[in-house]
Amino acid sequence: MAKYAVRNIRLCTKDCLCLYVCPTGATDWENGQIDVETCIGCGDCADACPSAAISMVPFTYPRQQPRKTEVVTVMNELFQSKTEQESIASELPGRLGAAIARANRLMAEDLNREAGFMLPQSDNVKSLLREMLDDPADDFPADKVRELLKRL
Ligand code: SF4
Numbered sequence: 001m002a003k004y005a006v007r008n009i010r011l012c013t014k015d016c017l018c019l020y021v022c023p024t025g026a027t028d029w030e031n032g033q034i035d036v037e038t039c040i041g042c043g044d045c046a047d048a049c050p051s052a053a054i055s056m057v058p059f060t061y062p063r064q065q066p067r068k069t070e071v072v073t074v075m076n077e078l079f080q081s082k083t084e085q086e087s088i089a090s091e092l093p094g095r096l097g098a099a100i101a102r103a104n105r106l107m108a109e110d111l112n113r114e115a116g117f118m119l120p121q122s123d124n125v126k127s128l129l130r131e132m133l134d135d136p137a138d139d140f141p142a143d144k145v146r147e148l149l150k151r152l
């Protein structure tokens with residue numbers, strides 16, 4: 001899968017190894033970002049970075065899977081519950097009530113964004129684990145992963 005390098009500026013300690021190993025100069029740009037047009041996706045910079053500040057990112061992601069009916073049903077019940085809690089909390093006086101209301105709103109937003117796509121529901125995760133089992137690294141805990149797959 002074609003990838004390109006992305007630098008996390010917050011982790012980067014500046015001026016070190018990625019600048020020297022990159023075969024195209026893509027890591028050495030004034031704005032601190034790695035130049036996606038010049039990057040050939042070799043991954044040498046990510047391997048060399050002592051701060052784990054560089055990630056290799058795919059150009060295309062797997063299609064998002066549809067949400068199953070069971071997930072949507074449970075999600076709607078949780079929405080309903082969070083909305084009711086937000087509504088009750090918003091009538092409480094003071095900052096604590098406002099904070100509880102806000103927290104419920106945030107949880108509802110998280111649910112909308114992630115329900116059905118998180119572990120362990122994700123079919124993508126199961127496929128990834130099966131692929132890893134097919135070609136395991138030396139220290140890959142294959143028995144544990146088989147056990148996990150049975151339970152997901
Ligand atoms: S992946 Fe390779 S080409 Fe791209 S920035 Fe890193 S070292 Fe340079």
Ligand code: SF4
Nearest residue numbers: 012013015016018049
């Ligand atoms: S090797 Fe890592 S820490 Fe060093 S400049 Fe590159 S991204 Fe930053």
